[in-house]
Amino acid sequence: MVIAIDGPAGAGKSTSARMLAERLSFAYVDTGAMYRIVTWLALRDRIDLDDGLALVAACKPHEWTVEHGRVLVDGEDVTVALRQSRVDRDVSRVAAHAEVRELLRERQRRAAATGNVVIEGRDIGTVVCPDAAVKIYLIADEEERARRRTAERPVSDSATLATELRRRDQADAEQSRPAPDATTIDTTVLELNEVVEQMVRLVDAVSAGRE
Numbered sequence: 001m002v003i004a005i006d007g008p009a010g011a012g013k014s015t016s017a018r019m020l021a022e023r024l025s026f027a028y029v030d031t032g033a034m035y036r037i038v039t040w041l042a043l044r045d046r047i048d049l050d051d052g053l054a055l056v057a058a059c060k061p062h063e064w065t066v067e068h069g070r071v072l073v074d075g076e077d078v079t080v081a082l083r084q085s086r087v088d089r090d091v092s093r094v095a096a097h098a099e100v101r102e103l104l105r106e107r108q109r110r111a112a113a114t115g116n117v118v119i120e121g122r123d124i125g126t127v128v129c130p131d132a133a134v135k136i137y138l139i140a141d142e143e144e145r146a147r148r149r150t151a152e153r154p155v156s157d158s159a160t161l162a163t164e165l166r167r168r169d170q171a172d173a174e175q176s177r178p179a180p181d182a183t184t185i186d187t188t189v190l191e192l193n194e195v196v197e198q199m200v201r202l203v204d205a206v207s208a209g210r211e
């Protein structure tokens, strides 16, 4: 079974998707991390971020794996580096290229085809896995999402993070929309475990319908 979870930055996707996967003993695939890997490689290797073909060519020779929450690129642990503000700043620019999206879409589909998977991103329910058994779209008030981002990145100042979040929302809007058959969960006033409970109930309902 494929469970697709989409939504904007700070809506609570990563943590709730990871918890749901653990709870169900499903694999967990973070597609945002893939866009971050391409961005990190491009910044490191000084690739032109406006050249989609160059970005694809630059990342093809590299091996990357995501296991147990750690991201390795050619054996180097880049988990923390992927969350740097310079990656936050440029990732939407990289993700806007059709060539980059095509490359990563194939990898994402292969990851989803491995069996029971919780896969999270922006366009999973609409483009990557339109046949997913369960589609969830998480939202939260902008103020609350900015507050969560500040909590995750305590060294940055909150006004800058709020501006950055707003800019990224606009840049990501093109690929970030709910599938018509997705269930929307507003996480603004929910605790994490309540979000996961709602997700489990949706999965249970779908599983019962299939029996």
Ligand code: DC
Binding pocket: 009, 031, 032, 033, 035, 036, 091, 092, 095, 120, 121, 122, 123, 124, 168, 172, 175
């Ligand atoms: O979820 P995140 O913040 O780690 O995602 C990083 C960026 O990658 C985000 O700004 C938009 C982009 N992204 C995308 O375009 N499509 C996806 N399926 C996942 C992420």
